[in-house]
Amino acid sequence: MTHLFDKPDTFAADAMRGYCDVHARTVRLTQGGVLRATPTPQGKVAVVVGGGSGHYPAFAGYVGQGFADAAVTGDVFASPSTRFIRSVAVKAHRGAGILLGYGNYAGDVLNFGMAAEQLRGDGIDVRPLAITDDVASAPADNQARRRGVAGDLAVFKIAGAAAEAGKPLDEVERLARLANARTRSFGVAFAGCTLPGAEAPLFAVPPGQMAIGLGIHGEPGIEETPILGASEIAALLVQRLLDEVPAQAGQRVAVILNGLGSTKHEELFVLWVAVAALLRDAGLTLVAPLVGEFMTSLDMEGCSLTLTWLDDELEPLWLAPCDTATLRIGADEGLVSVEAVPDVAEEERTSWPPASTASAAQGRLIADGMAFLAAALASAEDELGRIDAKAGDGDHGQGMTRGSTAAAAAAQAAATAGAGAASVLGAAADAWADRAGGTSGVIWGLGLRSASQCLSDEAPVDAGQVAAGAKKALDSITALGGAKPGDKTLVDALDPFVRTLSASVDAGLPLAAAWAAASKEATRASDATARLTPRLGRASIIAERSRGHRDAGAVSLALAASTIHALLDFPT
């Protein structure tokens, strides 16, 4: 949805006022658009670009030194009027003619075309150029009918750099046309955008589907398919562009991975890993790639990939310095052409303290127990997430699965290497903390690590050590987090568990029976957390969120306690 506006019909104009206010260093407002705020010398070709609003940073965000001289900005998704195009262009003109750039849409073609005619009547040399990079919008043999999308940025950047370098209009136009001929874009969309004041999206993509080749105003795409994974989407985008390598193209490409509005930077970075690998596998060198929002469509969900095949003329222009609200390239940095970032290898521990045969056998039992635990928590992941979402951020199930899965793997590796009980449990503890992160990760890691310190790699573990370990886990967790019983944390379940376990062991019960009694108590206590009144304290941030709900941490603690059957086989 588009929510922030006072009057829908002044949305675009209000946005331009705000933009020029914030970016007063680079742009200033004029009727119908924006001009550079910085002085521009007479005799420089003016690059004037434009189109409808709703696509920020297109087009006002492209204005600044090294890039465009002015942008003419229409209403949302509507071409600016002929009169405003003409008046903005006249103000930007510095006596050396104008390159007039816009996407290839009917309204823009009409208005920019009429403005060009009028400007010629004013005695100004004008070269209109409609950008045609969207391969989904017309077949390869009819490129002149294609729409302009994120390729606008690449072509206008190159034209702007050529103009800034003092090239005459003929050259600026030739280079811009060359860049346009070498630029291809292809995109997918997951959901439509909503015009300011509209109550429903302009168009819809069915839930679970993605629209391949959909235009930035919702123009029909090529087909709809179920939503694919990032690697598959990367393959789709890359393949379609590599199917249409322009004539005389080399191996160096400018790349723009563009988000349409609600598809976030982190998603684009995930997609980039796969896109970059495919492009590099195809032998291409990726020159100063851009990943972010460069041609949006209000709050549309989706993304597009743009390639501009460079050559010795175009590459320096793509890399040349510029200073706009969107894009700042310094004089010394353009030459970075990235290579793949190597994977960060996990540092794996491979040696363990010597263990007795009996302790190594218990280590294997602990590893089996961690595997049971991980399986149980994975099964409960959604339910734990739902409980957590009522009061917290809903990721408790995911965190517990991540942590326990990593812990089980680490414990298995340690046990396989012959480690003893203390080392196996310690390995599980560290892996849990590292991989789970968050509050539950640090608490579980600390608790298991503390418990492991009551065990040994030599002497077989007995029931007293297990009870002592549980007690030490509780003590270290409460010391760290400051939570007391009643604060609605896992301590609400852990505390009665530890008390029952210790009392039962002290009373001479075998470990299996003592553990069963303690688990039952933990489960009962976790059910009761919904009725607790949270108290203020160091843990009060969590406590306050959970008023009236079961605490997910207590529930998962109880679940874990009930699951670790392997421990029950310990000799006692």
Added chain:
Amino acid sequence: MTHLFDKPDTFAADAMRGYCDVHARTVRLTQGGVLRATPTPQGKVAVVVGGGSGHYPAFAGYVGQGFADAAVTGDVFASPSTRFIRSVAVKAHRGAGILLGYGNYAGDVLNFGMAAEQLRGDGIDVRPLAITDDVASAPADNQARRRGVAGDLAVFKIAGAAAEAGKPLDEVERLARLANARTRSFGVAFAGCTLPGAEAPLFAVPPGQMAIGLGIHGEPGIEETPILGASEIAALLVQRLLDEVPAQAGQRVAVILNGLGSTKHEELFVLWVAVAALLRDAGLTLVAPLVGEFMTSLDMEGCSLTLTWLDDELEPLWLAPCDTATLRIGADEGLVSVEAVPDVAEEERTSWPPASTASAAQGRLIADGMAFLAAALASAEDELGRIDAKAGDGDHGQGMTRGSTAAAAAAQAAATAGAGAASVLGAAADAWADRAGGTSGVIWGLGLRSASQCLSDEAPVDAGQVAAGAKKALDSITALGGAKPGDKTLVDALDPFVRTLSASVDAGLPLAAAWAAASKEATRASDATARLTPRLGRASIIAERSRGHRDAGAVSLALAASTIHALLDFPT
């Protein structure tokens, strides 16, 4: 929704790989986070920041010269683990101690706190600092319990600049704590975010409602209200922050207007206009304000406002150069502290050619006709939008309303000033084109302007001139757009209208009867457009979209023709 991922549980790590690949100039990947790619001298205090993922550019985007030395990044919405915080911090350390910054969340407090203890054990001087800027999360008298949101950026930027300037750890910590004490944020949310792999949003805001003070992980806010206009939201945000001006605060503030993910730049710019006006009215000077995405929450819809009250110590640090993926401030630009952008006044025409009494009377009739037309199009706006949305971008109704309303106002102004028929219609034409923009704007503007050229400000208009004007409008529109009957444009209705009008007038019918016959023909033709097979040609981009649907332009032309009753009163 979060759509782009391969495996939900590697989303955060994959995003960091992609981020470091794209931004290899400034950052490099390490286990658990990112480090500066640029050399940092021994003896500089290290600023190490971090927290969960899902908040990009927080925290990895803050790393670079003049800002943070490293970021530790956990899983989505989950604190990084103690071990990774420690290992990243050790790598960033340059022998002068570490400022360790994070938002005040339970998991972060635990993990960063434990890491700080361990680092002290390693012999490194570490100062942990939990950011507490979110005024919605706890009362003013309990600031230590507040959460950290976009104020992280302000505090870390200031700390980073202090460290870069060579200040010792005591000073960096003092300045960072001062900045935190002077920083306040307040936000609203319109809709929740979706964790990677989740099928439903983490939390929901009821449709039409906004959640005031909602946290960036969905922590409960203060209250829910119906969604307000931008000016009212601005007032809410500004007032809440000005209610809590920190002690010893002056009149100069750093400002961050932050989008949470799916609230777009243009919306933020609209909101900025109102926010900036209120802050300036309160006597504040806005120093290098930032409007954009600086602390997101995946794809959450909403925004927050942050103020940091500056003084002679803090302001130079806020303005100091930095070079990160998020924020680039050059050495010479920080001193801009913006003032309000003046409104751009519409240039209004005030003098008209002399008109005869009869023509001035007809001018008033034309103005009345334009008012009828604007009212009719406004009533039909939603319907025209729906028709257009089936094949186009759904803004036809809005464009026609904007254009005809402006045309009616301009015609009224001209008629009131005594202009003749030709001038009134010409004024309407220009206003329509300027205000409507887009394809329909240029076409209607051109058509009305052409028609006006067949009228006069002297001799009263007769039926022949009206028919000639309609013919000239058709000719100029087809010459401009290249559309022929059957291309599914307004020409499909205009062409039969003009032919019928001319034939009827030629046959001696009075204008009223001829116009009525022509209007009927236009309406019939507009209904028939759904059955047309669009042809390729200059208008084919539009034509292809509209296969199987009525053409909105033809429908609105027919509606307009049927509405202009005032013309029928012309003497014939």
